[in-house]
Amino acid sequence: MKVENKSNQTNPFLPEPARIVRAYHLTQDVKFFQVRLVDMEKALSFRYRPGQFAMISVLGAGEAPFSISSTPSRPGLLEFCIRKVGTVTNALFRLKENSLIGLRGPYGNGFPIEAMEGKDVLIVVGGLGAAPLRSVLLYCLDNRDQFRRVIVLYGSKRPAEMIFREEYFDLKKRSDLECHLAVDADDTGTWTENIGVVTTLFPKVKEVDPANTYALVCGPPVMYKFVIKELIKLNIPKHQILMTLERRMKCGVGKCGHCAIDYIYTCLDGPVFTYWDVLHMRELI
Amino acid sequence: MRILKLKRQNLFPFLQAISNGAELWGPIKKDNQTIFNFVPTEEIAKLNLNFTRTLLPPKKLFVPPSFIMFQVTNKGYQEDYSWIKERVLFGLHPCDLHGLLNLDRIFAQNFPDSYYVQARQKTLLLGLSCWPDDYCLCQSTHTDIIEEGFDLFFTDLEDYYLVWIGSSKGDDLIRLKPEFFEEGLNEKDIESYIKWRERRAQAFKTKINFVFMPDLMELKYNSPLWEKAGAACLACGSCSMVCPTCNCYNVRDEISLGNKPGRRVREWDSCTLLEYSLVAGGENFREKKSSRLKLWYTHKLQAFGSKFGKPSCVGCGRCLVTCPVGINVKSISDSLEGQKVDAFWVRFSEEVRP
Ligand SMILES: Cc1cc2nc3c(=O)[nH]c(=O)nc-3n(C[C@H](O)[C@H](O)[C@H](O)COP(=O)(O)OP(=O)(O)OC[C@H]3O[C@@H](n4cnc5c(N)ncnc54)[C@H](O)[C@@H]3O)c2cc1C
Ligand code: SF4
Ligand code: SF4
Ligand code: FES
Numbered sequence: 034m035k036v037e038n039k040s041n042q043t044n045p046f047l048p049e050p051a052r053i054v055r056a057y058h059l060t061q062d063v064k065f066f067q068v069r070l071v072d073m074e075k076a077l078s079f080r081y082r083p084g085q086f087a088m089i090s091v092l093g094a095g096e097a098p099f100s101i102s103s104t105p106s107r108p109g110l111l112e113f114c115i116r117k118v119g120t121v122t123n124a125l126f127r128l129k130e131n132s133l134i135g136l137r138g139p140y141g142n143g144f145p146i147e148a149m150e151g152k153d154v155l156i157v158v159g160g161l162g163a164a165p166l167r168s169v170l171l172y173c174l175d176n177r178d179q180f181r182r183v184i185v186l187y188g189s190k191r192p193a194e195m196i197f198r199e200e201y202f203d204l205k206k207r208s209d210l211e212c213h214l215a216v217d218a219d220d221t222g223t224w225t226e227n228i229g230v231v232t233t234l235f236p237k238v239k240e241v242d243p244a245n246t247y248a249l250v251c252g253p254p255v256m257y258k259f260v261i262k263e264l265i266k267l268n269i270p271k272h273q274i275l276m277t278l279e280r281r282m283k284c285g286v287g288k289c290g291h292c293a294i295d296y297i298y299t300c301l302d303g304p305v306f307t308y309w310d311v312l313h314m315r316e317l318i
Numbered sequence: 319m320r321i322l323k324l325k326r327q328n329l330f331p332f333l334q335a336i337s338n339g340a341e342l343w344g345p346i347k348k349d350n351q352t353i354f355n356f357v358p359t360e361e362i363a364k365l366n367l368n369f370t371r372t373l374l375p376p377k378k379l380f381v382p383p384s385f386i387m388f389q390v391t392n393k394g395y396q397e398d399y400s401w402i403k404e405r406v407l408f409g410l411h412p413c414d415l416h417g418l419l420n421l422d423r424i425f426a427q428n429f430p431d432s433y434y435v436q437a438r439q440k441t442l443l444l445g446l447s448c449w450p451d452d453y454c455l456c457q458s459t460h461t462d463i464i465e466e467g468f469d470l471f472f473t474d475l476e477d478y479y480l481v482w483i484g485s486s487k488g489d490d491l492i493r494l495k496p497e498f499f500e501e502g503l504n505e506k507d508i509e510s511y512i513k514w515r516e517r518r519a520q521a522f523k524t525k526i527n528f529v530f531m532p533d534l535m536e537l538k539y540n541s542p543l544w545e546k547a548g549a550a551c552l553a554c555g556s557c558s559m560v561c562p563t564c565n566c567y568n569v570r571d572e573i574s575l576g577n578k579p580g581r582r583v584r585e586w587d588s589c590t591l592l593e594y595s596l597v598a599g600g601e602n603f604r605e606k607k608s609s610r611l612k613l614w615y616t617h618k619l620q621a622f623g624s625k626f627g628k629p630s631c632v633g634c635g636r637c638l639v640t641c642p643v644g645i646n647v648k649s650i651s652d653s654l655e656g657q658k659v660d661a662f663w664v665r666f667s668e669e670v671r672p
Contacts, residue, residue, distance in 0.1 A: 093571050287428055290589065295621075
């Protein structure tokens with residue numbers, strides 16, 4: 034029998050009890066959750082990479098995957114930004130601080146941090162893409178000397194929909210970070226930054242060294258096409274353009290088949306893929 | 319491998335001895351179909367030794383169509399392994415054993431699925447040789463012979479069985495009734511085995527060009543044949559239910575009323591069903607039946623489990639006898655090869671919807 038014979042077989046699907054420490058609205062339909070595993074030792078030894086995700090269970094409602102948007106450089110608490118779309122997320126939104134949820138992970142490949150060290154990092158964010166990319170960004174800032182330039186281009190529809198808006202305005206003050214923000218339309222009349230889609234921010238990025246740049250892109254599907262065109266124009270190699278793909282996931286560990294793209298399981302081989310990988314996915318062409 | 323001989327008339331008494339100590343499952347005829355079923359000691363004689371394929375593959379004992387993973391209480395999720403029993407499963411043909419080895423690649427490695435692994439470890443596998451009918455494709459898929467993965471394997475040479483001992487647990491079963499078994503094969507036995515294999519190899523009528531399929535799946539990914547098959551497919555999911563290497567499943571929480579605990583349930587799913595690929599926002603990136611069939615056949619004929627995994631079809635023929643519109647590995651492979659195929663889904667596109 035070709036079965037790993039572990040006497041102390043652990044159950045990879047068993048959610049670990051976790052407590053919601055803080056929960057508040059970021060936008061009307063997006064909420065920020067700070068979560069801690071109840072077992073303190075497990076909480077402190079929970080190791081993950083930026084770009085990985087966790088499966089979150091709400092008792093009786095079900096389970097769904099969410100990107101970890103905190104950074105491993107600040108252990109103990111895990112953070113998520115979650116949009117209300119269906120069964121699990123609705124149940125999650127109803128939970129008060131201090132409620133128990135289930136959590137397992139981390140899963141997926143995450144961003145190739147080691148390869149990115151010593152290179153320029155260009156982060157392009159749209160909408161809820163801020164969730165996984167916040168993890169990398171905070172990681173880069175906590176380990177600022179390991180990376181060269183760090184550039185953030187962040188676009189959202191309207192000011193009110195810009196997730197972590199205050200955080201980004203604070204970041205703009207840092208001299209070791211280039212941060213450019215844009216909204217498609219300003220309905221407040223008080224927006225001081227750019228107006229236009231995220232690609233209009235590209236001219237602000239000067240003197241790109243493409244061979245030594247990693248571009249990280251995350252946002253709604255429509256955004257990818259236009260952003261990637263810009264990145265290719267900048268001559269950033271296809272295998273240094275990284276993006277995350279979203280698929281339905283029922284297990285997170287390569288068993289349920291739901292996340293398959295051709296013969297690739299997004300939960301194991303992804304969710305971070307290079308543009309080169311994506312070009313070869315027949316289902317996406 | 320240790321190989322023994324067992325006289326034909328001693329097979330049932332041997333299985334009877336096994337069933338006294340363990341839950342024996344084997345092929346039983348029900349309403350003209352053969353299914354793997356529990357066999358009580360007094361019903362051993364009902365075992366059907368001459369079946370070609372069971373309705374559902376043996377995966378149903380390792381990943382049941384629906385089972386409870388966790389009891390859900392206000393304390394959290396409690397694992398429930400109560401459905402897993404010590405069992406001996408008799409009557410596995412080589413294709414079904416290969417099917418389990420394929421499922422092992424998904425379920426038993428890389429975050430091993432504890433339910434599957436426990437069920438596998440608690441179930442002894444007793445293989446049985448078979449004779450092909452017009453739907454068997456296992457010769458083409460190179461799964462007509464099995465050399466590993468079983469605890470015992472019985473090759474039917476008419477007067478007696480050759481019994482191949484594949485594991486020490488299998489050997490323990492032999493020791494329940496050692497007097498039934500003969501050590502040492504003579505030249506004549508070996509001769510009859512070789513003859514049997516030659517005759518069986520000649521008996522396969524249906525073939526597919528399996529080794530060519532990974533390339534053809536790639537080259538013909540945009541062929542109109544997929545639209546034709548998609549137009550006829552009923553999205554019923556039957557092909558996934560009967561295929562020994564379909565692994566997909568769904569998970570959902572059931573809440574019960576009052577203070578009783580709820581459950582997290584896991585149940586078979588199929589990529590041919592519409593709901594399979596929905597993502598947030600109700601967006602379905604695989605809305606067309608043709609693209610769902612392409613995924614199914616990518617896993618059967620090109621690669622399964624990982625980027626470099628081999629294709630998973632084990633040639634059991636179940637999709638050939640099951641799909642109501644004739645979409646199956648035979649008609650799809652032949653079409654990919656450019657052959658004219660007589661199947662309902664081809665006629666459907668040409669006659670019903672010209
Ligand atoms: C790697 C990864 C990371 C992710 N990270 C995040 C993140 O950081 N933040 C975040 O908010 N989301 C994230 N997601 C997305 C999130 O997992 C999904 O939105 C998840 O489906 C939410 O679960 P739910 O039970 O609330 O929604 P569901 O109830 O599953 O519904 C999801 C959508 O599918 C539709 N739907 C479901 N079932 C049916 C049906 N039978 N018929 C018709 N329509 C149906 C619903 O209308 C809804 O629009 C991530 C996904 C992946 C794969
Ligand atoms: S291919 Fe055949 S068996 Fe499979 S879903 Fe379509 S109609 Fe049903
Ligand atoms: S694809 Fe068809 S023949 Fe191949 S293993 Fe599955 S059911 Fe059997
Ligand atoms: S989420 Fe289940 S296989 Fe990837």
